Amino acid sequence: MSEPNPNTQIPETLPVCPVRGSVIYPTMVMPIEAGRPVSIRAIDEALARDKVILIASQRDKELEEPGPDDMYLVGTACNILRMRKNSDGSVQMLVQAFARVRVKQYEQRKGYLEAAVEAIPESQDKEVELKALFREVKARFETVLKEGKYLSPETAQFVLNLEDPSQLADYIAFHVDFKLEDKQKLLEIASAAERLKRVLVLLDAEIELMETQRRIQQQVKEEIDRNQREYFLREQMKAIQRELHGEEGDQEVEELREKIEALNLPEAVRGEVERELSRFARMHPDSAEASVVRTYLDWIVSLPWNTRTTDQIDLTEAAKILDEEHYGLEKVKDRVLEYLAVRKLKLERVRKGELREEEINKGPILLFVGPPGVGKTSIAKSIAQALGRKYYRISLGGARDESDIRGHRRTYIGAMPGRIIQGLRQAGSKNPVFLLDEVDKLGTSYQGDPAAALLELLDPAQNKDFTDHYLGVPFDMSEVLFICTANFPDSIPGPLMDRMEIIEFTSYIEQEKLEIAKRYLLPRQIGENGLKESQVVFTDAALSRLITSYTREAGVRNLEREIGTVLRKSARGLLESGKKRVRILDQDLEKYLGPVRFLPEAEAREPQVGVATGMYYTPVGGDIMFVEVSATPGKGGLIITGKLGEVMKESARAAVTYAKRNAERFGIPLEKFDNTDLHLHVPAGAIPKEGPSAGIAITSAVVSALTGVPVRNDVAMTGEITLTGRVLPIGGVKEKVLGARRAGIREVILPRQNQTDLSDIPAYLRQNLRFHFAENLDEALDWTLVGGLKALENRAKPKGAKAKKVKARPKTPPPARA
Template sequence: MPTEHPNLPKNIPVCPVRGSVIYPTMVQHIDASRALSIGAIEAAMSGEKVILIVSQRDKDVDDPKGSDLYDVGTACNVLRVRKNPDGTVQMLVSAVARVRVSAYTRGDYLRADIEALPEGKSGGVELQALARELREKFDTVASGGRLNAESVQTIQSKEDPGEMADHIAFNLDFKLEDKQALLEIDSVEGRLRKILTLLDTEQEVQAVQAKIRAQVKEEIDKNQREYYLREQMKVIQKELNGSDDEDGDEAEAFRAKIDALDLKPEVKKDIDREVNRLSRMHPDAAEASVIRTYLTWVTELPWNTRSEDRLDVGEAAQVLDEDHYGLEKVKDRVLEFLAVRRLRKERAERGEISADEVNKGPILVFTGPPGVGKTSIAQSIAKALGRKYVRIALGGARDESDIRGHRRTYIGAMPGRLIQGIRTAGTKNPVVLLDEIDKLGSSYQGDPSSALLEVLDPSQNQHFTDHYLGVAFDLSEVMFIATANYPEQIPAALMDRMEVIDFSSYIEQEKLEIAKRYLLPRQLTQNGLKPNQISFTDASLEKLISNYTREAGVRNLEREIGTVARKVARRIATAEVKRVKVTDKELDRYLGQARHTPESENKEDMVGVSTGMFYTPVGGDILFVETSIMPGKGLVLTGQLGDVMKESARAALTYAKSNAERFHIDKDRLDNSEIHVHVPAGAIPKEGPSAGGAMATSLISALTGIPARHDVAMTGEMTLTGRYLPIGGLKEKVLGARRAGIKHIIMPKANEADLRDIPAHLRASMSFHPCETVDQVLDVALVGGLKALETPRDGSAPAVPTPGAEAPKRRNSRRTGASA
């Protein structure tokens, strides 16, 4: 039958408690500090001295409402109340019964309408079995030492199984939810089964704790034993070797440094082995010196030291703009790279991707001619990121050990350049510039480019093993940037791991701005001049760029500016002048006669002379193709032409023969004439697949007697069927033609997209003629166009002037490796 509580009021004050549950038959102290709880205690003392103790669902709530409390609590008689000087109240209560709350009301304190829960009584074999199992399990748990002896004795003295279960739940460190669930179970059997389940879990926890304690004790004993043995070893070595305490402590100093590095277990194991070897050696032994150097390298590497990335794209853009003028495509790609890195980092912080994904990304390789800013923009990237910068010059490296290091079996062994650079940087995530990666060589000592395959592979470089170290070092956080002048010289397997960013040569306007913004201030500082002591006019700088330098970048330009600055400094130092204004007319005084005269266009239209365009690593320019017809047979090619240009000339002749009838060319004269094609500046080798159009124009002009236009320059390759094929280097070629005064450019139609790379003001001042066929080229390049070609002419052979006799005198500027 259920136990009744006839004297229990139906509505009583409520004292919420946090993180604990009180069970019937218990006598317990309750400390109250909140106004809500103190008000309830005072109301209980002024009434029937009965109060409800109920637990909060969330112990962090300071002002609980009815919804913040459980629906089942414990009705208690208040035995004694004591007020403390600090305003808190201590209450001694005796728990009476489990009660269920039907409603909470709120005033200055909480009150609750309650109904006592029936406590079912049952007996029989099942209850006895549960009670016996509970006692045995509790004795086992109590033997683990989690409870004090007084609590254990109190619990074991309980005859009633239900009370015993309640006291066990109160004294053991169960979760609040489990204690509350036990309070809400009205049957004794149900409570016993619940507490038995909790005790099973407690037993498993205690077993795991015991195992952990044993492992910790074993490790401590092992460390103590090793310490004792090491101390003995030091004493023995001191007696045998006569070494002082400083030598004996050397191994211990290395061991302390290694412990502070927080290395991976497999790495630490190998390094500890070397420390143990050092501790057993005589300090003057040769092997001891080798191990000592090795341990010094290991302890000075930044195994877990890294710099914090600054991934502010706006700040990075500002840094790049301050350090470099132009290079818009390059800057955009760098900023895109930083933006992706920032978004990945934000996702990693939210837990959407792993931290390893943040550093993954393409390896950038900057390609382009010398002096265009490849190395310096890598420095700016490091500056924008807030990372250390390391430059590794790979030009001429022919030994694999340059990358991987030497094995310690060799005398004078040392780590490779990568590990050396990271040690110098002091962080494991610097920006590493692999400079001149296209200049790598190979020899019987190995291929360094093959060693770089592992370094530049994000899936492998986190386990990079230098031969000297002999243990894996993580390179996955390093940002690698490579530079190259000739990307085609980079091995294909290595190139496949990198993303190419092309640096084109600077136009004259860009060089002028770079000179004014960067080169002049730097050279003035280096030569001890103040800004008010020397000034350059724009005209002088433009002449300096076009007549004294021939380059894609600005290195020679800076040297020439420095030369002028030094000569001015000498004049100022000897009190000859106080300040100098350098004009274009005075450059000869400081630098002598101009060393480069840009090729200029013909002054008039000429028969057999067409204008082509070529590209070199130092910029573009124009060239002339001259054709002369004389009695004889065959095709003569002069001017140091490469195989490709020779083939272009033969293709042009074949095209002329196949269209002889349409162009009204005398076939007998064509068969009985020696056709001489010459490209001036014969001492300079010329090669390239883009002279077909110029060859065809010159040759057909000579055969027909129709002059070629002097204000038209062309680039493009032709086929036997008359198709006009695309070429490369259009921007540089157009800039060279513009410098020579050319107004009309013939180009393959497939290269129209490349016009976007040419500055808008240059596009506006020139006319571009995209062509798909050689007929379209001839229509623009010849005076009168295709109509003049296809119109019958006098049957007599045209009077073809000798190109060399009629052409105005030209000074061919010195150029190397021209590519048409």
């Protein structure tokens, strides 16, 4: 290397040649190839002056045209010794660095950078400290070379022969692969001792890195040697197995091993499976134990440990699929679409890195509760189709063994996994829709309680590690969408019910049944009975009469059977008569199905004393009923007939007490309660009746019987009562109102707190109906009795007394008087 000329003067401003990824130190002679316009113009400018140029590093080596803010503020002043232009326009030059300089300011010139600079003088250090650092750095550098750091022998020897401490620090920094920031930092340090200390730290880090690399290489080598050893031993074992059992057993083990490797099993599962596989490899293929292990491994490799279907998260398409198969059931459809919407939002957050990926795979656990035939089971299949998932149904009706759910332990002969794991295998997906049908009909026996076994499976906090007794290893069930169905939720244990989100299915109203019959049942039965749609015209009037007069159910199963019966007889009639088309009218149903089977109650012909029109609700729909009360001479007894339940009997007693408490106001002599027997009867005596909602009807009938004021025949009423005359809310408003409408009733009295329930009834079905909302019995009696409350209170006035003005419908109950 050439020695720098100490007499070289540094101009106040220098053209700047930016370099990328390297730093040049004083005393070095370096070739530099420049291809960027900004560098070439700076070189030309330096040659035009005094051949002195500033070599400075840019902070970001990816920048093609660095500006003043992109350059470090310390560089090296260099003399240009030689320069040559290449044919491609690039420039090669040989420079000799001679001084550290600090840039006071960069300025942008025409096509190049120019810098105002000042020299950085070398600081004076203590000679003893400098010498000690010099020796230590040289020793560490030799250690780096011994550890395997490659430098050409000439370069290494040149560096080791240096006697100047400043040059030693600079040349080591240049030739060892330190980071650009570390090299730049060394260039900025004026003190040779401080530079040597910094180089010492960097060399120590380099030595530690090289030792770590060597240790990793040794571990890798040992792992390779161990694998090779295992490979040779395995090959020897194969040879022995082939001698003992032939080729077939060895091939089977290898196939199982390849399948297990491809599954990417969780760590806990992999250890157990590999242990069983090792046992199997050492067994005779024809032994009984080998058959057990083989079956176990077959189950393991056939389960979808990491196989999933991609959810269809197009809400519009999902809604279309749900509407194609089912009419109504808006709550269920809304819940599915809400799940899809939440999943779509979570996917967007995962893409942004705001959420972990496993958070989006958790499936809800739903419980569909409702009467038979309303579509609980069939909607589950439509949900799977709408989500784009596999579907599997498990019928739990009558299951009474815990092993049905969790499987048998492998110690038993013929042990198998439970129905949950079997379902996953059949579905072939880790995230199917699982329908657990009839969970309310689980049984118990000495073999265990299957409902208790479902507690872990249906708990979102636990089913990530569901363990089947047969498998003996955890399987993640958190991605499964569980849907359970039940007819009677009271039969489900409380802890199990608490784990599920309940969605209630109400019975279909007549209008819904009509739409279902037209859209789904009729086309399906036409096809099943060999007919074409062009051959049959089933009028809406005939369908409506079929629904009301020949079926009485919550769902539509019997309705579909009756439609099938009509179509079968129609098909026979077409063949026998030779006609090409049949039209089924409402009056034709007697010909196909016989006499009418169900006659719904109709509105009474005229107001009657002691007869009130109530409303009731059953799982098969709503209807009206008549509450009859007769006052006869007696001893103040209350006779109740009509197979009424305990709650309904209590409503009757409360009604009598209310009438007795308000006797003076209603004009009822108190002695009448002592010498009169009240007989309460509700027709259809063979049918059990229960519930508090007949309170208003019973009270109206009792007051009417005691006062002789008739009850209006065109008003139906429902509501629970208290002794103080308050009216409390009841259930089944939708079914009761539609039952009254079907019976010809046009005025309905409901508890005021049930006013919001009218939103469940379609607007077109509320037309021509008048609703009264009662907070107390005074308001209710004003609407139920002929002449209203005024007629009662007029009876209580002495003859000849001046009548007082009475509000027709008081908004607050008056105080009761004994």
